[in-house]
Amino acid sequence: MPSPKLDQVVLSDEERSVLSGWARRRKTSQALALRSRIVLRCAQGGTIGEVAQDVGVSRNTVSKWRSRFISHRLDGLSDEPRPGRPRTVSDEQVEQVITKTLEEAPGKDTHWSTRSMAQATGMSQSAISRIWRAFGLKPHAVETWKLSTDPQFVDKVRDVVGLYMNPPENALVLAVDEKSQMQAIDRTAPSLPIMPTTPERMTHDYVRHGTTSLFAAFDVASGSVIAQHYRRHRHQEFLRFLKLIDAAVPKELDLHLVLDNYATHKTPEVKKWLIRHPRFHLHFTPTSASWMNLVERWFAELTSRKLRRSAHRSVVELEADVRAWINEWNTSPKPFTWTKDADEILETLAAYCQRINDSRH
The missing domain is CATH 3.30.420.10 (Ribonuclease H-like superfamily/Ribonuclease H)
Structure with missing residues (x-):
């Protein structure tokens, strides 16, 4: 059976300018630069196989980003949100934990534990532990030092x-x-x-x-x-x-x-x-x-x-x-x-x- 006829990729002047910039700029991510080159080559005409050979990628890659561009235009070339559990700890909660750790004492205790901080903030102990590790905070650790009082120091x-x-x-x-x-x-x-x-x-x-x-x-x-x-x-x-x-x-x-x-x-x-x-x-x-x-x-x-x-x-x-x-x-x-x-x-x-x-x- 003959292959179905593909929708033609037609670029506006603005889209062509943006894609050309993405493909040339050194700071553009390599993935986005490659997708831009695929779309620019598709706009010149030819089969998916020809485009794949010219750009140096697989046919599936050309087909994927060609379709994404036709459906969503420039926005379609960005990575889609990855699947997974949405974030449950807000920036405000992180700031609250850090502020309490550095500036407050946990009642009569000398230092915070993950349990006491979790109770004080309404968060889980694992969340407290992750925040402390991310910011290098170790409330349980202490180092000793001594200051010399020598008058001839x-x-x-x-x-x-x-x-x-x-x-x-x-x-x-x-x-x-x-x-x-x-x-x-x-x-x-x-x-x-x-x-x-x-x-x-x-x-x-x-x-x-x-x-x-x-x-x-x-x-x-x-x-x-x-x-x-x-x-x-x-x-x-x-x-x-x-x-x-x-x-x-x-x-x-x-x-x-x-x-x-x-x-x-x-x-x-x-x-x-x-x-x-x-x-x-x-x-x-x-x-x-x-x-x-x-x-x-x-x-x-x-x-x-x-x-x-x-x-x-x-x-x-x-x-x-x-x-x-x-x-x-x-x-x-x-x-x-x-x-x-x-x-x-x-x-x-x-x-x-x-x-x-x-x-x-």
Whole structure:
């Protein structure tokens, strides 16, 4: 049977101009540009097969958009609304949830839950959860921080940051601290290895086998570490560690040590020893500002990569395992780059203080 005769596609001047613009403009979506080219080619005449071959699409695609244009003209080239459940949460409801989360407290509770917010707004818990996820709101989460009250805070920040970002010539900058009370612990049952779809599993309880302290000096420039275990962390052990640093570093280099304000770093015995060894220069971080000591970042690596998931049946075993890990670290050390200068840090803390003053709590 012969194919039915197709209705001719006739364009007005305005339609031809709009379609030509859609087909040429770079910002037009590729789908709309293709549909515009199909209609423009159909208006030139010819069969559906000829149009499909010229445009580079299937016959069904040409037939679909040809028919849509004839029935609805330019509006027919837009995508039709997709099937599915209509939206049930309005913009006003979303705004209400966000405002309540940020500006109000849920009665006597300290923070909102999906249940309490759902009751307060008349919405479902799943809707509240979706809104919070979309806007990155986590009322259940809290982060802690501490503001230093050191009267010399500004001077100490500039001193330590200056060492990190502009170290003196012919000198070594070492971030020094003790990781005290490192526990040799063993799980009460053997750990189960990782398997497909199943993580490694270990018992939550453990047996303690003693503690040790790790004294470490992190070379800010190279990332290498001088470290030594001691069973205690008194000023006597700190002096022994200073002597170890003195022996390990070439005598022609000055030594600038970044330290916290722990009492063992400032005893009369330590001060006398420093007078006799003038190449040592101590720089103290502000009180309650351990985040300024880069060796703490290295301690975090040690904890996450070695200590957290290991088991040891004695302090000697723990010390040997940590020593092996440090030796491996020093074969390919990784320095941590300090990026914020003193002014940026002080500006950030000033903004925190302003927020505290403006807070209702």
